Amino acid sequence: MKKEFLNEKIETMSTEELRPIQEEKFLKQIEYVWEKSAFYQKKFKEHGIERGDIRGLEDLYKLPFTEKDELRDSQEVHPPLGFHCVAPMDDIIRIHSSSGTTGVPTFVGITRHDRKVWTEITARSLFAKGVRPTDVVIHAVGLTFFVGGLPVKDAIEHIGAAFVPIGTGASDRVVVTTKWLGGNLLHCTPSYAQYLADYIRKKQNMEPAELGFEKLVVGAEPGGGVPAIKKRLQEDYQAIVSEGMGNSDAAPIIFGECPAGQGMHFCAQEYIFPELIDPDSGDLIEMKDGAEGELVYTLIDRECCPVVRFRTRDRITVFTGPCECGRTSFRIRCIGRTDDMLILLGVNVFPSAIKDIITSFRPRTTGDMIVLLDKPGPKVEPPLKIQAEYSPDEKDLETLKKELEGILREKLVFRADVELVPEGTLPRFEMKAKLIRKLYEGE
Ligand SMILES: [Zn+2]
Structure with missing residues (x-):
């Protein structure tokens, strides 16, 4: 070099x-x-x-x-x-x-x-x-x-x-x-x-x-x-x-x-x-x-x-x-x-690590995802709700959901509830991505 x-x-x-x-x-x-x-x-x-x-x-x-x-x-x-x-x-x-x-x-x-x-x-x-x-x-x-x-x-x-x-x-x-x-x-x-x-x-x-x-x-x-x-x-x-x-x-x-x-x-x-x-x-x-x-x-x-x-x-x-x-x-x-960190049963989880896993499933997913929070964090009762986009070519959504939840549990040690949504459903960001949506603020 x-x-x-x-x-x-x-x-x-x-x-x-x-x-x-x-x-x-x-x-x-x-x-x-x-x-x-x-x-x-x-x-x-x-x-x-x-x-x-x-x-x-x-x-x-x-x-x-x-x-x-x-x-x-x-x-x-x-x-x-x-x-x-x-x-x-x-x-x-x-x-x-x-x-x-x-x-x-x-x-x-x-x-x-x-x-x-x-x-x-x-x-x-x-x-x-x-x-x-x-x-x-x-x-x-x-x-x-x-x-x-x-x-x-x-x-x-x-x-x-x-x-x-x-x-x-x-x-x-x-x-x-x-x-x-x-x-x-x-x-x-x-x-x-x-x-x-x-x-x-x-x-x-x-x-x-x-x-x-x-x-x-x-x-x-x-x-x-x-x-x-x-x-x-x-x-x-x-x-x-x-x-x-x-x-x-x-x-x-x-x-x-x-x-x-x-x-x-x-x-x-x-x-x-x-x-x-x-x-x-x-x-x-x-x-x-x-x-x-x-x-x-x-x-x-x-x-x-x-x-x-x-x-x-x-x-x-x-x-x-x-x-x-x-x-x-x-x-x-x-x-x-630290502001983005979530704690699930004592385990620290960063949204960027979840995004890493969802993106690694491309092209079956688009890579776009968002974490949904019902209540203010950082402590969250499992399962953690996550929306992830699937690609138009992906037909077997049930298997994909199971695989994503399985790997999130294996790699990041928490229980997830992944909801698969069609491509283009989630917001795109031209500056910094927001990986968490706070439902309790009515967003
Ligand atoms: Zn160097």
Whole structure:
């Protein structure tokens, strides 16, 4: 494998070499936070932490976690951006917001310096995912609000590739533009890539592979790392599929999957300090090969909205073995988000794992499915109700239902009640897929 990096020095540095760089930045950032952030001054004091107590990264665990709800409350009581936002509006050059919330979104401001940092991390992640200066990037993600929009534009231009902003809801334009410009790389969510494949088969009467994409760079939701979905996309487009993951409060893309395809590399080496914790007890878990837990971020180079020990709610598995791409940072797979997790008789089940199994039954199923919840989770009384679409060619629905329920029980250890519905019944998503339908909210 060809070893290529955006920033070879930092991306191939050993953990021991990197540590002093992180340490220095961390101490500087903690001083900055003590100095400027009314939010953290109050929070640290409440926790019995005095200025000067934190002498290095080895003391980080003494600091309290920051929850997303606290940031939301902080914005509510101190509009417009919250107590945790420490930069004056004069220095703020752009304001994004988190996606997926109802009502007033939570806003995230960035300064010029923050933009530079975001661009470097995001570009490093995208480069790991295979973006190169020669690429013509068809960007089929919305450019508004969401951190997967404009910051990705900055990063792709930074790499030197040609950025073609199309957005969502314009599939015909994706087809025409890709053919005309010779677009070779599609950047979108895995849900959109699946949607587009179905769309062009039906509406344009052509195969997705005929679009000519060599690379599919996906992110913003689990999917690119879900084996059956990745396989489906690779087959549909005859392209290399790589995934990434970020966080709107930390950086747009923080992890990028290299061509070795063994998980996503951490790409924010000197900007974010990651920790792994047990989501229930909050105890630290060692970042060793095979470890599982929730990711926690401490930003160590942020001006506008610094966060310390921010709980991401992302559940991950860690890989630390050497990677043939030459990058030395650890890799992860995202198992799902704590917010989506269901618990059936003590067993944790993530909807993306169910989707993986339903998709692996293609072409007998279409791969589209939704979990139906009568009552708020995460605890659910079995059987778990799931609707899955069958293909028009599938005649023996009784056997298919039995097989699906059997394999869900075998692989994910829970009892399911699968209702098979005709192709086209379930909603398609052009941004992030909703895999759970809450019946109790009358949706
Ligand atoms: Zn690698």
